[in-house]
Amino acid sequence: MEIPKTYDKNREAQIYERWEKSGYFRADARSEKTPYTVMIPPPNITDKLHMGHALNNTIQDIMVRFKRMNGYEALWVPGTDHAAISTEVVVMKELAKQGITKETLGREGFLEKLWEWNEIYGGKIISQLKTLGSSCDWDRQRFTMDDGLSDAVLEAFVRLYEEGKIYRGERLVNWCIKCGTSISDAEVEHEDRQGHLYYFKYPVAGTSDFIPFATSRPETMLGDTAIAVSPKDERYAHLIGKTAIIPVADNREIPIIADHYVEPEFGTGAVKITPAHDPNDFEVGLRHKLPCINILNGDGTVNENGGKLCGMPREAAREKVIEAMTALGLYIKTDTITHAVGAHDRCDTIVEPLVRLQWFVKMDELAKPAIEALESGRLKFNRERFAKVYMNWLNNIRDWCISRQLWWGHRIPAYYCDCGHVMVQKTAPAACEKCGAASLAQDNDVLDTWFSSALWPFSTLGWPEKTPELEKFYPTDILVTAQDIIFFWVVRMVFMGEKFMGKTPFTHVLINGIVRDEQGRKMSKTLKNGIDPLEIIEEFGADVLRLMLVSGNAIDSDTRFFRERLEPARNFLNKLWNATRFVMMNLEGLGYRDCKIASLDGFGVEDRWILSRCASLTAEVTEKLETHEIGLAVQKIVDFIWDELCDWYVEMAKPRLYGRESEDSRRTAQITLCNVLNTAFKLLHPFCPFITEDLYLALGSTLGGASDGGELGETIMRSAWPAVSAELIDPSAEKAIERVKEAVRGIRAVRTEKQVPPSQKIAVVIVPADSQAKELFTSTKAALALLSGAGEVSVHEPSAAAPTGAVSVVASGATIYLPLDSLVDSEKERARLTKEKKRLEQEIERIDAKLGNEGFVAKAPQAIIEAEREKRGNFAAMLVKVEEELRGV
RNA sequence: GGGCGCAUAGCUCAGCUGGGAGAGCGCCUGCCUUACAAGCAGGAUGUCGGAGGUUCAAGUCCUUCUGCGCCCACCA
Numbered sequence: 001m002e003i004p005k006t007y008d009k010n011r012e013a014q015i016y017e018r019w020e021k022s023g024y025f026r027a028d029a030r031s032e033k034t035p036y037t038v039m040i041p042p043p044n045i046t047d048k049l050h051m052g053h054a055l056n057n058t059i060q061d062i063m064v065r066f067k068r069m070n071g072y073e074a075l076w077v078p079g080t081d082h083a084a085i086s087t088e089v090v091v092m093k094e095l096a097k098q099g100i101t102k103e104t105l106g107r108e109g110f111l112e113k114l115w116e117w118n119e120i121y122g123g124k125i126i127s128q129l130k131t132l133g134s135s136c137d138w139d140r141q142r143f144t145m146d147d148g149l150s151d152a153v154l155e156a157f158v159r160l161y162e163e164g165k166i167y168r169g170e171r172l173v174n175w176c177i178k179c180g181t182s183i184s185d186a187e188v189e190h191e192d193r194q195g196h197l198y199y200f201k202y203p204v205a206g207t208s209d210f211i212p213f214a215t216s217r218p219e220t221m222l223g224d225t226a227i228a229v230s231p232k233d234e235r236y237a238h239l240i241g242k243t244a245i246i247p248v249a250d251n252r253e254i255p256i257i258a259d260h261y262v263e264p265e266f267g268t269g270a271v272k273i274t275p276a277h278d279p280n281d282f283e284v285g286l287r288h289k290l291p292c293i294n295i296l297n298g299d300g301t302v303n304e305n306g307g308k309l310c311g312m313p314r315e316a317a318r319e320k321v322i323e324a325m326t327a328l329g330l331y332i333k334t335d336t337i338t339h340a341v342g343a344h345d346r347c348d349t350i351v352e353p354l355v356r357l358q359w360f361v362k363m364d365e366l367a368k369p370a371i372e373a374l375e376s377g378r379l380k381f382n383r384e385r386f387a388k389v390y391m392n393w394l395n396n397i398r399d400w401c402i403s404r405q406l407w408w409g410h411r412i413p414a415y416y417c418d419c420g421h422v423m424v425q426k427t428a429p430a431a432c433e434k435c436g437a438a439s440l441a442q443d444n445d446v447l448d449t450w451f452s453s454a455l456w457p458f459s460t461l462g463w464p465e466k467t468p469e470l471e472k473f474y475p476t477d478i479l480v481t482a483q484d485i486i487f488f489w490v491v492r493m494v495f496m497g498e499k500f501m502g503k504t505p506f507t508h509v510l511i512n513g514i515v516r517d518e519q520g521r522k523m524s525k526t527l528k529n530g531i532d533p534l535e536i537i538e539e540f541g542a543d544v545l546r547l548m549l550v551s552g553n554a555i556d557s558d559t560r561f562f563r564e565r566l567e568p569a570r571n572f573l574n575k576l577w578n579a580t581r582f583v584m585m586n587l588e589g590l591g592y593r594d595c596k597i598a599s600l601d602g603f604g605v606e607d608r609w610i611l612s613r614c615a616s617l618t619a620e621v622t623e624k625l626e627t628h629e630i631g632l633a634v635q636k637i638v639d640f641i642w643d644e645l646c647d648w649y650v651e652m653a654k655p656r657l658y659g660r661e662s663e664d665s666r667r668t669a670q671i672t673l674c675n676v677l678n679t680a681f682k683l684l685h686p687f688c689p690f691i692t693e694d695l696y697l698a699l700g701s702t703l704g705g706a707s708d709g710g711e712l713g714e715t716i717m718r719s720a721w722p723a724v725s726a727e728l729i730d731p732s733a734e735k736a737i738e739r740v741k742e743a744v745r746g747i748r749a750v751r752t753e754k755q756v757p758p759s760q761k762i763a764v765v766i767v768p769a770d771s772q773a774k775e776l777f778t779s780t781k782a783a784l785a786l787l788s789g790a791g792e793v794s795v796h797e798p799s800a801a802a803p804t805g806a807v808s809v810v811a812s813g814a815t816i817y818l819p820l821d822s823l824v825d826s827e828k829e830r831a832r833l834t835k836e837k838k839r840l841e842q843e844i845e846r847i848d849a850k851l852g853n854e855g856f857v858a859k860a861p862q863a864i865i866e867a868e869r870e871k872r873g874n875f876a877a878m879l880v881k882v883e884e885e886l887r888g889v
Numbered sequence: 890g891g892g893c894g895c896a897u898a899g900c901u902c903a904g905c906u907g908g909g910a911g912a913g914c915g916c917c918u919g920c921c922u923u924a925c926a927a928g929c930a931g932g933a934u935g936u937c938g939g940a941g942g943u944u945c946a947a948g949u950c951c952u953u954c955u956g957c958g959c960c961c962a963c964c965a
Contacts, residue, residue: 006927228965627905858945
């Protein structure tokens with residue numbers, strides 16, 4: 001049988017295609033099995049997927065595949081997000097290259113372009129997810145703007161409106177002058193920037209007095225409607241109630257008021273109040289019933305309220321105001337300060353607070369069940385600190401501005417009549433229900449993209465229809481996402497889920513870290529440091545990428561992407577490939593059609609050892625996956641396969657496989673290898689789905705195409721997860737093999753020290769510590785010989801005398817003699833044994849100190865104390881042997 | 890202003906509920922041993938950031954300091 005020496009990664013595509021064709025990814029709403037549901041965080045159709053998506057989707061796939069093999073009706077719903085503003089910006093940029101603007105195309109024409117874009121990028125994303133191996137149920141693929149989800153959005157909007165939880169009002173919103181739309185608080189990024197703090201003074205009407213103040217935005221003087229001072233501030237007490245004059249605004253007079261918002265220590269202790277352009281001032285304005293003068297247009301230019309400055313951009317207007325005030329002798333000074341300014345997260349333009357008529361979701365009542373969900377434990381985060389982030393946001397939540405002055409998105413279902421009546425309903429009304437007029441205008445705005453994603457866990461299952469899917473698969477089990485969208489998305493899904501479904505949309509939130517570049521920077525388009533997952537998959541295969549992404553990192557911490565980190569992953573898969581290849585080459589004459597083990601009769605101690613280790617591994621990996629400790633789970637699998645299985649057991653089995661021992665022993669080695677490999681394939685399958693499928697099927701067909709209820713049958717992904725077989729766990733076999741390993745390591749070390757080449761087979765004499773050890777070394781003689789490069793191994797009686805002219809190695813179960821004749825140098829032997837003696841004495845001393853400590857003996861757990869005593873006994877016995885040897889040298 | 894994270898071998902990082910410091914890469918030595926040189930065997934390397942504390946026992950828990958990084962926030 002010809003099997004290539006390395007795994008062919010190009011087979012991944014075929015394997016995926018077969019899975020898809022066979023319907024293995026489908027979940028059935030009518031199944032009797034317990035559901036396990038995961039909703040993909042729908043990637044934005046702005047671009048193809050990046051490395052962060054690769055990690056995020058790998059984690060989801062691991063959980064889904066794990067649960068599917070565990071007998072759950074596992075459903076992973078895939079889909080994409082229209083990403084309102086982000087996509088609109090990207091498409092506008094593309095169109096600009098052709099000299100087209102959205103205005104020239106008109107609303108209809110522009111939306112057509114966006115749907116075309118969606119065809120291309122939505123498709124790319126889906127094909128990337130498939131390349132990665134994602135086992136999504138593609139029959140259920142959704143898009144946030146498809147008909148069903150759009151209907152859900154309308155339904156949610158109308159219901160919230162009817163309950164008074166959505167309202168329209170003039171509020172101060174974050175306005176992006178570049179995008180020409182309002183944005184939510186969450187979309188504003190604060191950063192410290194250098195700026196100026198300008199000091200001016202206004203004359204106080206009817207007096208010769210002036211009131212000084214500081215501002216970082218002088219142009220807003222045009223919209224000032226008061227000057228506020230602290231009620232406790234004696235300096236200005238006499239001015240309260242008087243009016244100040246704004247010379248640059250046609251000498252408009254504004255009241256001087258007292259408000260606790262003012263900090264007397266900052267600036268001059270007096271603050272100009274511009275309710276239309278500052279959130280604090282807006283609040284002050286409400287308290288004092290001040291007028292609100294909006295001085296800016298949506299594009300950032302000064303409007304008609306700015307008088308002579310009308311039409312001027314905000315920066316230019318600022319200069320003009322400063323000039324004018326200086327000319328009037330009302331300028332005092334300028335300080336340089338660093339202060340936090342808000343910028344739009346999509347375009348980095350400084351956000352302008354503006355009063356606008358917008359739609360809002362009233363958050364106070366909606367937030368309560370979301371807070372309660374976490375407090376009651378219905379909702380859990382993988383790390384406590386993420387729960388804190390979630391809580392902090394909810395406890396300080398403000399109303400959510402949901403209207404956006406864009407075209408790409410769900411258009412707000414509000415219809416306006418000239419008579420002033422407003423109708424909010426799912427379908428356009430034929431006429432005004434109040435005055436009967438037929439000419440109605442729909443609201444021009446669309447909804448914040450997160451409004452539709454907030455409904456994702458149930459809108460994807462058919463809500464508001466009562467579908468069997470919704471009944472079966474909601475609520476979902478786990479949400480895997482990154483920390484940066486806890487407020488944007490996680491919080492909102494929770495309160496919408498609580499609101500419309502009466503249930504928390506998921507029980508576990510698994511926050512994964514960010515994939516950074518090798519310098520630890522975030523991968524971004526501007527830095528051009530992004531790495532395309534497809535390129536990596538092309539070169540190494542999806543299994544290698546997946547393995548690398550989840551290895552060697554805690555799931556919640558950020559990880560750096562190095563190409564060098566791919567190699568260990570590739571090497572490991574190559575190791576597994578070759579180990580399997582080796583086993584398959586040695587299966588001749590087995591005569592079994594599967595690899596089940598009914599009884600351990602006739603199995604060697606090394607067989608029982610590896611089966612025991614494999615059973616422990618199964619238990620550990622299962623437990624780690626249940627608790628979402630993915631990195632720890634995969635590490636255990638890799639260590640087991642490479643170290644215990646390949647480096648020890650396979651080597652130990654060789655003499656038996658090569659037919660140098662009995663036919664029965666060969667068969668038990670074969671069956672053990674098949675059994676352990678089969679388990680290893682399954683445990684590794686969620687992480688590396690392709691290679692494990694290939695090997696599982698190859699091993700199955702070598703055994704004769706066994707078909708016993710799916711085992712080694714048609715696909716690994718629908719096979720049963722290995723059962724945790726407690727009966728296979730055998731501490732005595734594990735202890736025994738540890739003794740053999742210790743002996744082998746001792747011999748190898750001596751060989752290296754004496755520079756005996758591997759080709760030189762040396763004789764080994766073993767004097768076991770007791771009769772049990774004698775039996776052990778007798779039965780593993782051939783394996784030990786192979787592992788230590790020995791020509792002949794003879795096991796003597798426990799009481800046998802030491803051979804002369806030999807190097808001795810004292811191990812736990814035996815003293816081993818290597819008759820190396822000419823190589824033996826008694827000086828060196830004495831030194832070596834003395835060193836060993838010292839080491840043992842130190843160990844014993846350390847344990848004695850511990851056991852001599854009253855506190856330890858009184859308070860430490862019994863098992864810990866016992867283990868220390870046992871170790872001491874072992875060291876003491878070895879010390880006696882070493883001293884004996886020392887006397888003989 | 891508030892909150893959080895990180896600091897462990899030359900590098901990148903594991904180390905879950907406290908019980909004798911680990912992996913990969915790199916480095917040194919020797920090997921093409923009939924599965925694998927993408928490999929095998931042997932080896933060197935750490936006051937687990939500093940200082941206190943709790944405990945029989947601290948990389949692990951508490952306090953504090955230092956240095957990086959992140960998030961939230963309306964000081965004009």
